[in-house]
Amino acid sequence: GTAALAMFHPMADVTNPDNNWDATIQLIAKLPTIVAAFHRIRNGHEAIVPRQDLGHAANFYYMLFGKEPSAAVTRVLDACLILHAEHTMNASTFSSRVTGSTLANPFAVISSAIGTLSGPLHGGANEEVLDMLVEIGSPEKARPWLVDAVATKKKIMGYGHRVYKVKDPRATVLQELAEKVFAETSRPVSYTIATTLELAANEILGPKGIYPNVDFFSGIVYQNLGISKDLFTPIFAIARVVGWLSHWLEQISHNRIYRPEQIFVGKSDQPYIPLEQRT
């Protein structure tokens, strides 16, 4: 869908700042519409067009469910989008800068960034957190489960971060807002398991600098709002497209193509062996 948008906005060159800004707005505005329409159509419902009077997060919810979100739900969804909007040179952002540096059109740039999210190492941990919480089953099982997981060197999903060695500040903000939503809806058992797990993990993993990251609570929030698990990563893209495009605009304003050198460390001075003699 993202790549196909280029057909509506042909951009043969990226030297016109007005066109680039227009494409930026189009991409940020249209990604939620594409995701919501895809979800509705696959469930046999009509796609819903966005409303002029709703903000970005509220519009996404409205296009997904056909009803307006409450103030607390709007706030938490808005915060999720803001918290995920940018996070320096991660895999998807790097990919968008590399593609952008060829002066590719922005729809191709964002498509290549989205492509990185199809791998399990970037995005998607919040889905696995939910599976983990289901596996734990109940709050009283959280501590023994963790002790066993650490003993068998299992990775705790939603825990640890390449940069943060404290609780991810985004997780703290999200948790506070989530509590407000749960006061309106209900406190899901998965959240109680998660907070019990966190207490045990503070003791067991805290000394190694392993604390909850943003993915620990985001999936619980989305699930509580009735959002399907397989939309979590597309929602990440809806948020992170802002960061990708900011990097793209910066890249093309002082562009130089990415072309790293590499150092060959394999064997050299090998004799030539004719094809028919090779095994």
Ligand SMILES: CC(C)(COP(=O)(O)OP(=O)(O)OC[C@H]1O[C@@H](n2cnc3c(N)ncnc32)[C@H](O)[C@@H]1OP(=O)(O)O)[C@@H](O)C(=O)NCCC(=O)NCCS
């Ligand atoms: C995010 C992540 C890839 C960062 O990895 P990293 O900074 O390279 O961490 P390291 O691999 O250097 O880990 C250091 C130690 O902590 C352990 N560790 C790191 N994250 C852990 C986790 N989530 N659960 C258990 N142990 C963990 C490692 O096993 C390693 O232990 P060791 O020293 O005994 O070998 C890693 O924490 C992880 O896989 N987390 C789970 C997936 C996740 O939530 N991803 C979303 C990130 S926003």
